[in-house]
Structures are given as structure tokens and as C-alpha cells.
Amino acid sequence: MCGGCRNRGRCRLGLGEITIIGDAAHAPVRCAPHFQAGPNVAHGGWTAAMFDDIIGRSLTQRGLRTVTGNLTVDFFNPVPVGEAMIVEVVTESRAGRRWTMQAMLRLERDPSPLARAIGVWVERREGHFERHEAAMRDYRAR
Numbered sequence: 001m002c003g004g005c006r007n008r009g010r011c012r013l014g015l016g017e018i019t020i021i022g023d024a025a026h027a028p029v030r031c032a033p034h035f036q037a038g039p040n041v042a043h044g045g046w047t048a049a050m051f052d053d054i055i056g057r058s059l060t061q062r063g064l065r066t067v068t069g070n071l072t073v074d075f076f077n078p079v080p081v082g083e084a085m086i087v088e089v090v091t092e093s094r095a096g097r098r099w100t101m102q103a104m105l106r107l108e109r110d111p112s113p114l115a116r117a118i119g120v121w122v123e124r125r126e127g128h129f130e131r132h133e134a135a136m137r138d139y140r141a142r
């Protein structure tokens, strides 16, 4: 679970357990009503955040310490609120610390994709968050 939800014990984005199969992964997801944009349609930001979290966590579960470098989302069809859906993640390629990942969102009982994400995750160098904290301390002291 991400740092924002860990203490609450539940994923507020509505993402379920991730199953890893080799270098692929899948997870059940359901968009909660508070992420509604149009009538019964998920906000595009929910879809992007959901992809970011599931891809990132799937890499974490594989023992990789990454951050999102970039993320592009294609929205093929409206994403329904409150419906059982599945996200399927595949590893496209790896070059050094860069992992290119792709994921698809679909309804549980329909193979047609509703949305697709493609992006690059970069393995963090040692001390990533400590450098960030130090930079912010310097900034706040200015």
C-alpha cells in the first residue's frame, strides 16, 4: 500500500491485491463513487493514479525500488464507477535502471481495454528520499 493509505489499512483508490506472474502482474480494481467525474464515469485522474500505483507496487513486490519517471495514459472508453475491473501489467523492456511498463484496464468479464498506460520507472539510487528531505530542508531555510 502507498504511504498515504498504509496507516488506514485500506487503499482509498480501490485497488486490490496484486498477483505477480513472472514479469507480469494483475490486480482487481473498483473506482469508488468519490472519484466520479461525469455521471457514473471515473475521473481520468483516478485512472492515471490507479495505473501509477499498481505498476509501481508490482515492481516493489518484485523487489525493485523504483519511482515513476513518466506515465502516459490512453483513454479508450469511459471507465465506470463501482464496477469490478481488472488491471494487467506487463514489462515491455529494461535498460539499465529504466523499466518500461505497460498496463491495461478492462471490465472483469470483458477483454476490451478501457484504458492503457505506458511509462518508465527508474530504479532509485541509494539515499533517494534522504536527498529529497535535505533539499527541502535547504529550501525551507532560504
Ligand SMILES: CCCCCCCCCCCCCC(=O)SCCNC(=O)CCNC(=O)[C@H](O)C(C)(C)COP(=O)(O)OP(=O)(O)OC[C@H]1O[C@@H](n2cnc3c(N)ncnc32)[C@H](O)[C@@H]1OP(=O)(O)O
Binding pocket: 001, 002, 003, 052, 053, 054, 056, 057, 060, 066, 067, 068, 069, 070, 095, 096, 097, 098, 120, 122, 123, 124, 125
Ligand atoms: C515512491 C515509492 C516508495 C515505495 C512505497 C511502496 C509502493 C507504493 C507504490 C506507489 C507508486 C507511486 C509511484 C510514485 O508516485 S513515485 C513519485 C513520482 N516520481 C518521482 O517523484 C520521481 C522524481 N524524479 C526523480 O527523482 C529523478 O528524476 C529520478 C530518480 C527519476 C532519476 O534521477 P537519478 O539521478 O536517479 O537518475 P538519472 O537522472 O541519472 O537517470 C537514470 C536513468 O533513468 C532515466 N530517466 C530519468 N528520468 C527519467 C524520466 N522522467 N523518464 C524516462 N527516463 C528517465 C535516465 O535517462 C537514465 O537512463 P540511462 O541514461 O541510464 O539509460
